[in-house]
């Protein structure tokens with residue numbers, strides 16, 4: 091049985107992951123961490139100050155973190171010093187926070203970090219990579235939409251799309267929205283929609299002359315991210331200490 095602790099257990103993703111771990115025959119939900127004590131799916135949720143004691147008492151194999159950028163570095167350090175493997179889905183992490191996380195992980199514990207754990211999105215990224223190689227001469231626009239409570243913008247998934255486009259079609263300036271007299275040059279336009287309960291929409295548009303090619307992904311339910319996080323959790327336990335991506339978990343080539 092893989093013993094799992096969920097950090098951000100009372101949140102939207104934490105609740106979905108908690109339910110799926112509870113229902114998984116090969117996993118045990120041994121606890122959760124959040125800002126206030128509570129319970130979920132038969133397990134206790136402790137507040138952050140009691141997190142270390144929970145991990146030690148339960149001998150957790152893996153900590154799954156879907157919290158906020160300001161909390162994630164502390165959570166990663168906590169798991170690393172207790173030899174607990176990591177799944178990190180939290181987005182909006184600054185380059186400085188990422189550096190601190192990497193230093194805590196490398197040489198200590200195995201970790202899968204991804205801005206999107208959906209298997210479909212990881213295949214979508216691969217399609218973006220392949221198409222960008224062929225469509226370097228096209229104008230590129232990236233559009234993403236999420237629910238009204240999402241804090242960071244553009245989404246971590248959109249930032250990964252932009253990184254892939256830079257790698258495969260050449261680095262271009264990014265234009266975050268347009269207003270007034272704007273003359274299109276060679277930039278990539280990035281457009282963010284926030285509203286209602288949109289789970290996660292991403293679209294890449296390549297346009298030239300009289301044609302447009304569109305690649306898009308739409309998530310209808312958070313369970314797509316949660317089930318991918320569980321796939322990664324099963325994979326990461328027992329791996330060599332290092333930072334891995336979902337492409338490693340799924341065996342997708344770069």
Ligand SMILES: NC(=O)c1ccc[n+]([C@@H]2O[C@H](COP(=O)([O-])OP(=O)(O)OC[C@H]3O[C@@H](n4cnc5c(N)ncnc54)[C@H](O)[C@@H]3O)[C@@H](O)[C@H]2O)c1
Pocket residue numbers: 097098099100101102103104123124125138156157158159161178179180181182204205206207208246315
């Ligand atoms: N990688 C992916 O596949 C993926 C998918 C969906 C969401 N996300 C990201 O996951 C994160 C969480 O998303 P959400 O929609 O569940 O948000 P949410 O606001 O519903 O949940 C976050 C939870 O973390 C808790 N929290 C804050 N500080 C904490 C701390 N120090 N210790 C423990 N818990 C703490 C909050 O109280 C909240 O309950 C966001 O960064 C989001 O962008 C990633």
